Amino acid sequence: MSFKSLGLSDALLKAISKKGYTTPSPIQTKAIPPILEGKDVLASAQTGTGKTAGFTLPLLQLLSQKNILRHRPVRALVLTPTRELAAQVFANVKEYSEFLDLRSAVIFGGVNQRPQVAKLRQGVDILVATPGRLLDLQNQGFLSLSKIDILVLDEADRMLDMGFLRDIERIMKLMPSRRQNLMFSATFSKEIKKLANGILHHPVQVEATPENSTVEAISQKIYRVAKGKKTGLIIKLISDGNWQQVLVFTRTKHGANKLCKKMIGAGITAAAIHGNKSQGARTKALAGFKSGNVSALVATDIAARGLDIPLLPHVINFELPNISEDYVHRIGRTGRAGARGEAISLVSADETTYLRDIEKLVGEKIPVEIVEGFEPDPNASTTPIKQGQRGGRNNRQKNSNSRSSNSGRTGNNNDSKSGKSRRNRNKRRQR
Numbered sequence: 001m002s003f004k005s006l007g008l009s010d011a012l013l014k015a016i017s018k019k020g021y022t023t024p025s026p027i028q029t030k031a032i033p034p035i036l037e038g039k040d041v042l043a044s045a046q047t048g049t050g051k052t053a054g055f056t057l058p059l060l061q062l063l064s065q066k067n068i069l070r071h072r073p074v075r076a077l078v079l080t081p082t083r084e085l086a087a088q089v090f091a092n093v094k095e096y097s098e099f100l101d102l103r104s105a106v107i108f109g110g111v112n113q114r115p116q117v118a119k120l121r122q123g124v125d126i127l128v129a130t131p132g133r134l135l136d137l138q139n140q141g142f143l144s145l146s147k148i149d150i151l152v153l154d155e156a157d158r159m160l161d162m163g164f165l166r167d168i169e170r171i172m173k174l175m176p177s178r179r180q181n182l183m184f185s186a187t188f189s190k191e192i193k194k195l196a197n198g199i200l201h202h203p204v205q206v207e208a209t210p211e212n213s214t215v216e217a218i219s220q221k222i223y224r225v226a227k228g229k230k231t232g233l234i235i236k237l238i239s240d241g242n243w244q245q246v247l248v249f250t251r252t253k254h255g256a257n258k259l260c261k262k263m264i265g266a267g268i269t270a271a272a273i274h275g276n277k278s279q280g281a282r283t284k285a286l287a288g289f290k291s292g293n294v295s296a297l298v299a300t301d302i303a304a305r306g307l308d309i310p311l312l313p314h315v316i317n318f319e320l321p322n323i324s325e326d327y328v329h330r331i332g333r334t335g336r337a338g339a340r341g342e343a344i345s346l347v348s349a350d351e352t353t354y355l356r357d358i359e360k361l362v363g364e365k366i367p368v369e370i371v372e373g374f375e376p377d378p379n380a381s382t383t384p385i386k387q388g389q390r391g392g393r394n395n396r397q398k399n400s401n402s403r404s405s406n407s408g409r410t411g412n413n414n415d416s417k418s419g420k421s422r423r424n425r426n427k428r429r430q431r
């Protein structure tokens with residue numbers, strides 16, 4: 001299978017070959033033809049599968065085939081849950097559209113709106129946006145969605161997790177009802193299926209990996225360890241293995257900072273990335289990690305979402321996520337594009353229930369190891385720890401403040417929004 005045989009134009013083929021891609025990935029092979037036919041598509045694909053090109057390439061082709069309108073109203077909208085993903089999708093749109101007469105822009109919260117508004121004023125064919133800033137600028141009259149032909153909801157599951165359902169519903173009302181809809185999601189919960197039913201019309205369903213299953217190229221391992229010995233163990237693993245590029249997940253922002261400091265103290269070049277960091281700090285940490293100046297990137301789930309880090313050899317869960325699907329997202333960061341990767345989880349007694357849930361979801365028992373000197377505590381309780389309660393209350397307050405000012409909602413509250421919806425989900429599960 002080649003990109004040419006998928007029906008892509010010469011201008012796109014030129015951009016693809018400039019990127020160095022030779023063969024389309026499975027999601028691209030499956031998604032591109034129906035999108036080019038103008039059909040709605042519901043795709044199950046994680047980050048790392050090549051999904052961005054899977055929707056961007058045909059979207060660009062469809063737009064370039066239509067007449068360019070005089071004022072260049074926005075004709076294609078790509079909605080993403082986080083700023084990082086928005087920036088990344090935009091970078092891809094720019095690259096793939098290099099040889100086409102199409103204009104694109106990206107808008108997200110947490111940064112000054114002025115340059116974004118200036119860009120919109122010049123006329124934009126393709127807009128990549130996070131929901132909060134999009135609604136904000138629309139409310140202020142800086143953009144109209146009345147000429148949208150194609151809508152893409154990228155990482156729709158994460159958008160729901162982050163509490164964007166209401167925003168999505170509001171955005172839908174601002175667009176013409178006749179349009180092409182593409183929805184990408186790594187997992188398919190009941191909520192996602194409901195959202196898809198409300199937005200998509202007779203969608204073609206495509207899948208890159210089986211639903212809710214881990215990628216085969218990833219070898220998974222559990223280290224059972226006493227809670228207080230986790231930091232020592234992670235430093236040992238990274239130092240002994242001389243790992244140069246490892247992504248570490250913590251459950252909380254505070255935990256990410258704390259671990260990062262300890263790693264730096266032990267001589268590991270580390271940086272933390274989470275929703276409380278400024279956009280500049282996040283971009284700098286990610287750039288350092290990509291260039292190899294930083295060997296350990298410590299991240300919370302939300303901050304890591306959508307990071308484009310190809311061929312990542314190691315992912316470590318310093319703590320297991322309390323939402324099992326997040327485990328699949330996290331370990332999807334390794335073993336990308338056919339490369340083998342290793343996903344390690346440090347599990348203490350109080351995470352036993354989470355581990356059981358994860359094993360149920362991925363449908364396999366993950367091999368367990370114990371490292372001498374870092375044994376689990378036989379007397380520790382297996383009762384799950386309460387999830388970030390202190391942070392939760394503070395964050396709720398923050399959320400309500402930012403809602404009333406109706407700005408920057410895609411900014412620093414990302415992690416906290418997620419925390420709130422997770423807590424709700426947990427409550428539902430307990431019932």
Ligand code: AMP
Pocket residue numbers: 020021022023024025028046047048049050051052053308310337
């Ligand atoms: P994505 O899942 O869209 O985040 O893409 C994951 C990574 O795969 C990105 O670094 C892309 O540049 C890369 N990629 C996308 N399509 C291909 C392809 N057909 N061949 C090789 N790499 C690709």
